[in-house]
Amino acid sequence: MAEDINTQHTERTQKTSKMQLVLSVPPHVRDSQSVTYIMWCVVISLLPAAGYSCYLYGLKAAKLLIASTISAIIAEAAYQMLMKKKITAHDGSAAITGLLLAMNVPPHAPVWMVCIGSAFAIIIAKQLFGGIGFNIFNPALAARAFLMASWPVHMTTAWHQFNPGNILAKDIANIANLPPTAFDAITSATPLACLKSAPQIIADYGASAEAVLQTLLSNTMLKSLFIGSVGGCLGETSALFLLIGATFLFIKRIISWHIPITYILTVAIFMGIYYALRPLPGAESIDHFLPRMVLFHILSGGLILGAFFMATDMVTSPVTHIGMIIYAIGCGVIASIIRLWGGYPEGVSYSILLMNAIVPLIDRYIKPKVFGTLKRTTGE
Amino acid sequence: MFKTLIKPTLILGTIGLISSLTLSYINKLTKPEIEKRLQKKKDEAYAAVLPQQLGYIIVEKDKRVLIDGQEFVYTRAEKKDGERNINAYAFEIAKRGYSGLIRSIVAVDENMKILGLSIIQQTETPGLGARVKEMISKETFFSHFFGNAAETAEQNAQSWFEQQFIGLDCTKQIGILKKGEFSTASEEYKKELLEKNSVSAITGATITTKAVIDSIAEGIEKLKKAIDQEKHSQNAIHKEGKTP
Amino acid sequence: MKIFELIKNGIWHRNPVLIIGIGLCPTLAVTTSVSNALWMTVAAMFVLVGSNILVSSIKRIVPPHIRIPIFITIIASFVIIVELLLKAYQPEVDKALGIFIPLIVVNCIILGRAEEFAYKNSILDSLFDGIGMGLGLGFALTLLAFVREILGANKLFGYTFIPGMEPSLMMIMAPGAFFTLAFILWAMNAIKSKQKK
Amino acid sequence: MFFSRFIAGFKGGIHPPENKFYSEGKKFSYLPIPHVCYVPLQQHIGKPARPIVEVGQAVEEGQLIGEADGFISANVHSPVPGKVIDIVHHPTVFSPKSLCIVIETEGAFTSSQQSRVPSSWESFSRDELIASIKEAGIVGLGGAAFPTHVKLSPPATKPIDTLIVNGAECEPYLTVDDMLMQTFPHEIIEGIRIAMKTLGVERAIIGVEDNKPDAIRALRKVLLETNAPTITLVSLKTKYPQGAEKQLIKALLRREVPSGGLPMDVGVVVQNVGTIYAIREAVLYKKPLYERFITISGPIVKNPGNYKVRFGTKISDIIDEIGGLLDEPVKVIMGGPMCGIALDTLEIPVVKGTSGVLFFGKNKIESENFLTCIRCGRCVAACPAGLLPCDISILVEKNLTDALAMYHLFDCIMCGSCSFVCPSKRPISHFIKLGQQRLKSASTRMT
Amino acid sequence: MELKALFTIIISTVFINNYVLSQLLGLCPFCGVSKKISSAIGMGFAVIFVMTMASFITYLVYKYLLIPYEIVYLRTLTFILIIASLVQLVEMIIEKFSPPLYQALGIFLPLITTNCAILGVTVLNIESGFVTAEFGLVKTVVQGLGAGIGFLLALLLMAGIRERLELADVPENLKGLPITFVVAGLLALAFLGFAGMKI
Ligand SMILES: Cc1cc2nc3c(=O)[nH]c(=O)nc-3n(C[C@H](O)[C@H](O)[C@H](O)COP(=O)(O)O)c2cc1C
Numbered sequence A: 001m002a003e004d005i006n007t008q009h010t011e012r013t014q015k016t017s018k019m020q021l022v023l024s025v026p027p028h029v030r031d032s033q034s035v036t037y038i039m040w041c042v043v044i045s046l047l048p049a050a051g052y053s054c055y056l057y058g059l060k061a062a063k064l065l066i067a068s069t070i071s072a073i074i075a076e077a078a079y080q081m082l083m084k085k086k087i088t089a090h091d092g093s094a095a096i097t098g099l100l101l102a103m104n105v106p107p108h109a110p111v112w113m114v115c116i117g118s119a120f121a122i123i124i125a126k127q128l129f130g131g132i133g134f135n136i137f138n139p140a141l142a143a144r145a146f147l148m149a150s151w152p153v154h155m156t157t158a159w160h161q162f163n164p165g166n167i168l169a170k171d172i173a174n175i176a177n178l179p180p181t182a183f184d185a186i187t188s189a190t191p192l193a194c195l196k197s198a199p200q201i202i203a204d205y206g207a208s209a210e211a212v213l214q215t216l217l218s219n220t221m222l223k224s225l226f227i228g229s230v231g232g233c234l235g236e237t238s239a240l241f242l243l244i245g246a247t248f249l250f251i252k253r254i255i256s257w258h259i260p261i262t263y264i265l266t267v268a269i270f271m272g273i274y275y276a277l278r279p280l281p282g283a284e285s286i287d288h289f290l291p292r293m294v295l296f297h298i299l300s301g302g303l304i305l306g307a308f309f310m311a312t313d314m315v316t317s318p319v320t321h322i323g324m325i326i327y328a329i330g331c332g333v334i335a336s337i338i339r340l341w342g343g344y345p346e347g348v349s350y351s352i353l354l355m356n357a358i359v360p361l362i363d364r365y366i367k368p369k370v371f372g373t374l375k376r377t378t379g380e
Numbered sequence B: 001m002f003k004t005l006i007k008p009t010l011i012l013g014t015i016g017l018i019s020s021l022t023l024s025y026i027n028k029l030t031k032p033e034i035e036k037r038l039q040k041k042k043d044e045a046y047a048a049v050l051p052q053q054l055g056y057i058i059v060e061k062d063k064r065v066l067i068d069g070q071e072f073v074y075t076r077a078e079k080k081d082g083e084r085n086i087n088a089y090a091f092e093i094a095k096r097g098y099s100g101l102i103r104s105i106v107a108v109d110e111n112m113k114i115l116g117l118s119i120i121q122q123t124e125t126p127g128l129g130a131r132v133k134e135m136i137s138k139e140t141f142f143s144h145f146f147g148n149a150a151e152t153a154e155q156n157a158q159s160w161f162e163q164q165f166i167g168l169d170c171t172k173q174i175g176i177l178k179k180g181e182f183s184t185a186s187e188e189y190k191k192e193l194l195e196k197n198s199v200s201a202i203t204g205a206t207i208t209t210k211a212v213i214d215s216i217a218e219g220i221e222k223l224k225k226a227i228d229q230e231k232h233s234q235n236a237i238h239k240e241g242k243t244p
Numbered sequence C: 001m002k003i004f005e006l007i008k009n010g011i012w013h014r015n016p017v018l019i020i021g022i023g024l025c026p027t028l029a030v031t032t033s034v035s036n037a038l039w040m041t042v043a044a045m046f047v048l049v050g051s052n053i054l055v056s057s058i059k060r061i062v063p064p065h066i067r068i069p070i071f072i073t074i075i076a077s078f079v080i081i082v083e084l085l086l087k088a089y090q091p092e093v094d095k096a097l098g099i100f101i102p103l104i105v106v107n108c109i110i111l112g113r114a115e116e117f118a119y120k121n122s123i124l125d126s127l128f129d130g131i132g133m134g135l136g137l138g139f140a141l142t143l144l145a146f147v148r149e150i151l152g153a154n155k156l157f158g159y160t161f162i163p164g165m166e167p168s169l170m171m172i173m174a175p176g177a178f179f180t181l182a183f184i185l186w187a188m189n190a191i192k193s194k195q196k197k
Numbered sequence D: 001m002f003f004s005r006f007i008a009g010f011k012g013g014i015h016p017p018e019n020k021f022y023s024e025g026k027k028f029s030y031l032p033i034p035h036v037c038y039v040p041l042q043q044h045i046g047k048p049a050r051p052i053v054e055v056g057q058a059v060e061e062g063q064l065i066g067e068a069d070g071f072i073s074a075n076v077h078s079p080v081p082g083k084v085i086d087i088v089h090h091p092t093v094f095s096p097k098s099l100c101i102v103i104e105t106e107g108a109f110t111s112s113q114q115s116r117v118p119s120s121w122e123s124f125s126r127d128e129l130i131a132s133i134k135e136a137g138i139v140g141l142g143g144a145a146f147p148t149h150v151k152l153s154p155p156a157t158k159p160i161d162t163l164i165v166n167g168a169e170c171e172p173y174l175t176v177d178d179m180l181m182q183t184f185p186h187e188i189i190e191g192i193r194i195a196m197k198t199l200g201v202e203r204a205i206i207g208v209e210d211n212k213p214d215a216i217r218a219l220r221k222v223l224l225e226t227n228a229p230t231i232t233l234v235s236l237k238t239k240y241p242q243g244a245e246k247q248l249i250k251a252l253l254r255r256e257v258p259s260g261g262l263p264m265d266v267g268v269v270v271q272n273v274g275t276i277y278a279i280r281e282a283v284l285y286k287k288p289l290y291e292r293f294i295t296i297s298g299p300i301v302k303n304p305g306n307y308k309v310r311f312g313t314k315i316s317d318i319i320d321e322i323g324g325l326l327d328e329p330v331k332v333i334m335g336g337p338m339c340g341i342a343l344d345t346l347e348i349p350v351v352k353g354t355s356g357v358l359f360f361g362k363n364k365i366e367s368e369n370f371l372t373c374i375r376c377g378r379c380v381a382a383c384p385a386g387l388l389p390c391d392i393s394i395l396v397e398k399n400l401t402d403a404l405a406m407y408h409l410f411d412c413i414m415c416g417s418c419s420f421v422c423p424s425k426r427p428i429s430h431f432i433k434l435g436q437q438r439l440k441s442a443s444t445r446m447t
Numbered sequence E: 001m002e003l004k005a006l007f008t009i010i011i012s013t014v015f016i017n018n019y020v021l022s023q024l025l026g027l028c029p030f031c032g033v034s035k036k037i038s039s040a041i042g043m044g045f046a047v048i049f050v051m052t053m054a055s056f057i058t059y060l061v062y063k064y065l066l067i068p069y070e071i072v073y074l075r076t077l078t079f080i081l082i083i084a085s086l087v088q089l090v091e092m093i094i095e096k097f098s099p100p101l102y103q104a105l106g107i108f109l110p111l112i113t114t115n116c117a118i119l120g121v122t123v124l125n126i127e128s129g130f131v132t133a134e135f136g137l138v139k140t141v142v143q144g145l146g147a148g149i150g151f152l153l154a155l156l157l158m159a160g161i162r163e164r165l166e167l168a169d170v171p172e173n174l175k176g177l178p179i180t181f182v183v184a185g186l187l188a189l190a191f192l193g194f195a196g197m198k199i
């Protein structure tokens, strides 16, 4: 393209001898945010949550985070070297992918597994499509789905054994006087898994439905969910630290409200309607059951992480604001459906992946309204 | 007319006829074999859940009854214990597991204690749910083809998962323990399971495990109803017999 | 010489799966293990060779405008024969391959060869074309199954491959099938474009 | 009835750093007359003027030297008294080789001090008004340099009800319009009344961005004094490209100029404040358009400010006159940084459409390597025309001209907002221009 | 029969056990006709139509012809002939009565005869045990419909993605079929999210 621009001017005679004026096409000023800048900002915004998970889970978590990030960067560089492409591994996008992948695995997952996952994310989900900007699926989530399908046991069981001495789980008070075994079962599983298997806990440990619900929806539990003292994937424990990072991204205008807010609202509304129609057994005995349940769903699992950091991945989300809203509603509905009826306790990552597949169609049919015309679509 | 319509029809008809004839001939040839195998398979399944050493003899095979509007198939076996006839029942039951139906044959004695369980059909994830049929074997590809045959372990007809159900009491809820693989060799483990009336789940496949347990419970319910029905109808026959 | 050509064609130059890209469903679905792949090859080759010979031998009396129904009838008959034989003598195989045995009927390779080759060539050539194409299918199936069984189940012919390795279960599920085929086709394309140069 | 509103106005738009501080509030100063002027015969959209002087001929200041040739064309006058020393091809912003009349300054400035006695324009008929505007060679000073007399005489089929006066000046760095409104508020209001009479409209709206409070205050004061209820002043939200006419019309009147249409299709004519000022000069004093106010600015200019410059003055002469530069210039832009054109030589003369000249030094150069589109959607959000700049840029890059047809390329107003926001630094608006060219040549091939 | 059972069948065939992405059926048209969205839509609707019709007819033939005359072993032959003639018939009828529809669907219909998803759905209908189930016919037809919708969904997603990939820097040797399979693999991974769903 540069030649193109230059040829337009070659005929001009250069009268002022020593001066070499630089030509460029308008506009001559550019926004200061470059791709690299944006990507490293996202990395920084993830650091509070990542650091907190190291505090919670200790060295193991740090190892996972670092190994995953580094192997993603290495995979990117290695592929680009092998294919003789320009090396862009330092632009931070691979680092985000690696970091997010690690934040999406349980704290005690084996290190070799996340390394394979990172390589899968970068090579199969991203580089085979042409690298940054061309991938259809969110690389980190594609890799998570790959790990889930490949080593489901590591992905669904390696939750607990916290770093001794941290505040985890101690916060949650056994206010409902559950039998200690049942209480242990509740506090040592992820909250969503616990909700899903509540009937079984009730059957297995002889706890009452009310007591289990009371524990799950207690103030201390909700507070722990917010601050992050209950189990979960590395990055999904603390809503607070994720929100700090997300605020940073908002301030930097790297993400807009459309996707995260719509996503979370959709889940809230869906869950609100569902539990209003079919309250859980034991719900009557809990005051403010509905708002508590909705809050529980918002704070638990990867919803905050997914809504603010993964659904917002610009490459794999629509370009128009209306498209983004449709996409986010789709994510919310699918995530809720999987949470309520699916085989997994958590549906955020699959919901985003599935909506990624629809993004090309959304982008094709949802187009901005052209100024001076009545139609919205420019195609067909 | 002849060229465009009749001739093609004739040819097509002839070919259809020839192929049907051939096929029916082959069908005739293979049919007994297929039926034999199906039967054998079923017998094997029954034999697996009602092993001979227990001494039961099948008396009523594949009885079909309607329970709650659905067909229920069960088999009754008997053994003599002095004066008394001891009954045992085997039934086929299916329930949705992680991905698709899991069909099993279960045999219980009069007290609803499990005599044997055999999973005859499942489409669970290989390496996870599909491990319900996993045999314990240390054999590897290399040892099998290149190593010495001595390592080859003896093959059991039942998987470790199926075996751990033997002896559990179906009148009570069967529990799930997550303690890793149940080893047929470990007496202690077996004792613990019996004590807690539980089975050990396959790691990462609780859904499959639960589906099997639930299907047993469902089957037992149906079986009880079927036995009741049987008694009723026998009573009715008795009454009818008496009235004239 | 021609025979050799025909077989080479089937396995390599005009490999139905890897080059032409047809007959994909059985290729992906049944390649969870090498033994499944081999049995599928046997079954498909039986139908392929049988229908090729038969079509070639009756090509003179088949009017062109009704040839397709006739081919389908012939192919379906062979498929039923295979189905019945497997049910009778290899019930385990029948169960493992399941619905993909009847689906041999619609496998584009077979109808394609009947139409493209057998209908125009001699019986002997058709026989070897059938064998060649069958081997080509078998090559593709076995290659896929080999990769998938080892990576996905850590097994080969049903026996543990490397004790202690944790296989990637995905490889024996649908996504693994797609990825493996993608990589094999990628390699094929690379080889082809290198040869062109 | 005047009121002020804060209106966001149109969809899209961006907020580039304004950088107006260099020249903001700097009073107009008059640049000395250049020794030699290169007066292009093409300083406007449309056909170039026809030269009517010969080499060696003496000319007066303001004498007609190029005659409008055709309907859309404009007269060109001599900016200085002197002698025509040559008629040559010389680089201008319009093309690398454009016919210029070279005039060497000589003699007395008789005509510039023409009778400064205003004629009473109220007695002029519309035709007389248009004739004097045409005579003065006035073209739009807002950038596009479209002949003003054409704009002010719309066909009878297009009734006009509103004159919009564009005082938005949304481009960064530029401050001429701001200064003009501060310095000559009476003149501008009078000019508006003249333009209204010329057009025969009852209503005029002045749109000024709210980052020019002094200009707003000055105009408002005059409006109060003169009690002109048909003229309103609207304070607009500062947002680029608030000054683009379609966006301005939308913001002020909620009317959308139809795709492919002109402002007159929705009953509006838009004129820049500079143009309005020039109209008044032409009507009242018969003063032809041979000089204008421009902003000279940029980080390396010693005395950035707002200057009155004669057309034909070369940039190199300007540099000397304003006291030089602090550093070697690396990039020189004629116009604003968003729409302006980068020059490759300082020999280029100032023309009617020149609203400013900006000088940048070394630290301005960025490597212009662009990356692949990461589909961030910023360009889509920024595009005031409602296009999909990202898709268009990719299609042009991949040379897929056929697919371009349905992307409304010709609705692009070339504002450059898309390129500005793109984090991959893609020269999107340039791609769009290329795409337009390819589509045009494709359609001519077809016919 | 509750509506829920039918709903379950639809959800199951469209999402949980999608014919293309998890059962690996109908892959040839899936790869062959997914280059453009417009043809994907045409093919998808043609498949829905034929699948539903074929499910209906094969069910009747199986239940009232093959079983009573004890010739179930002819199932494959009968079904494929039924499908072939059905496609022919549909083609003729549409051509006669709705030329525009024929324009839209016409070119896809002949391809459908050799689409194994169609034969697959008819065979699976039988193997799902619908023949002996109550309301078997309705369930069969619904399953045919669901399978068709699932096929359309997968095809549409793939077509959308492939149109976008036209503009992507996919490595030269990976273009065409190989990258299509990579996408299919990732789609299948995403659809695993529905696995184990209980409705
Ligand atoms: C690819 C994949 C396949 C799975 N297959 C099965 C399965 O066959 N049976 C099963 O019970 N759970 C299966 N699961 C479900 C999970 O392992 C689930 O978390 C588990 O059943 C819950 O039980 P746990 O408490 O033992 O982890 C599968 C999960 C994935 C990701």
Ligand SMILES: Cc1cc2nc3c(=O)[nH]c(=O)nc-3n(C[C@H](O)[C@H](O)[C@H](O)COP(=O)(O)O)c2cc1C
Pocket: D045, D140, D142, D143, D144, D145, D146, D150, D151, D152, D154, D244, D245, D262, D263, D264, D269
């Ligand atoms: C070919 C052409 C014809 C035009 N005709 C008219 C016209 O008849 N009336 C009018 O008011 N403006 C007319 N315009 C002027 C435009 O409306 C607009 O003011 C001009 O292009 C400058 O706009 P800009 O400075 O926003 O780029 C015309 C412009 C062009 C290019």
Ligand SMILES: Cc1cc2nc3c(=O)[nH]c(=O)nc-3n(C[C@H](O)[C@H](O)[C@H](O)COP(=O)(O)O)c2cc1C
Pocket: D139, D140, D141, D142, D143, D144, D145, D146, D166, D167, D168, D169, D170, D171, D241, D242, D243, D244, D245, D246, D270, D271, D272, D273, D275, D276, D339, D413, D414, D415, D416
């Ligand atoms: C992106 C863009 C921004 C513009 N901004 C302004 C502006 O701030 N002020 C202005 O007077 N004209 C601006 N224009 C030009 C106007 O569209 C329009 O041509 C002008 O106001 C017409 O008046 P004129 O004929 O008197 O120049 C802009 C044009 C474009 C394309």
Ligand SMILES: Cc1cc2nc3c(=O)[nH]c(=O)nc-3n(C[C@H](O)[C@H](O)[C@H](O)CO)c2cc1C
Pocket: A038, A039, A042, A093, A094, A096, A097, A098, A100, A121, A126, A131, A132, A133, A134, A135, A137, A138, A139, A140, A141, A254, A255, A309, A310, A311, A312, A313, A314, A315, A316
């Ligand atoms: C706001 C934001 C969110 C991102 N989220 C992800 C993500 O969830 N997964 C990922 O692999 N990359 C993510 N990236 C990085 C980058 O967009 C991604 O690697 C591209 O998909 C690669 O083409 C994100 C980038 C930004 C700016």
Ligand code: SF4
Pocket: D142, D143, D168, D169, D170, D171, D172, D174, D241, D243, D244, D336, D339, D355
């Ligand atoms: S040319 Fe640019 S700066 Fe000047 S007025 Fe128009 S938009 Fe504003």
Ligand code: SF4
Pocket: D382, D383, D384, D385, D386, D387, D389, D411, D412, D413, D414, D415, D416, D417, D418, D419, D428, D429, D432
């Ligand atoms: S230059 Fe064209 S495409 Fe780009 S933002 Fe402006 S109007 Fe939109």
Ligand code: SF4
Pocket: A319, D372, D373, D374, D375, D376, D377, D378, D379, D380, D389, D390, D393, D418, D421, D422, D423, D424, D425, D426, D428
């Ligand atoms: S702003 Fe640049 S990177 Fe973002 S979508 Fe537009 S073209 Fe692509």
Ligand code: SF4
Pocket: C021, C022, C023, C108, E028, E029, E032, E111, E114, E115
């Ligand atoms: S008909 Fe044959 S070639 Fe066409 S899509 Fe099906 S398999 Fe591929």
Ligand code: FES
Pocket: C022, C023, C024, C025, C026, C106, C107, C108, E025, E026, E027, E028, E029, E114, E115, E116, E117
């Ligand atoms: S569609 Fe299944 S084999 Fe081709």
